[in-house]
Amino acid sequence: MSKANDKLDALKDKAAGKAKETIGKMTHDDSKELEGKTRKEKGKLKDKAADVKDKAAKKINKHVDDKDNI
16 A cells, blocks of 8 residues: 555544544534544554654665665
8 A cells, every 4th residue: 555545544534533523522422432532543543654654665765775786
């Protein structure tokens, strides 16, 4: 999966989570509110994972490129 796809997937989870959280608050449904908060946090974690994955790929590519130039 590309970084853009990873980021989009994270954004979808954050948006859906926020919506569920808001609906839960409006309807006083604690379970739905918690489900929304959980999904929103899942999206945040996916977002951070995409960043880590991208940084790791850049470092590995740089390392391999440096070895090729020897």
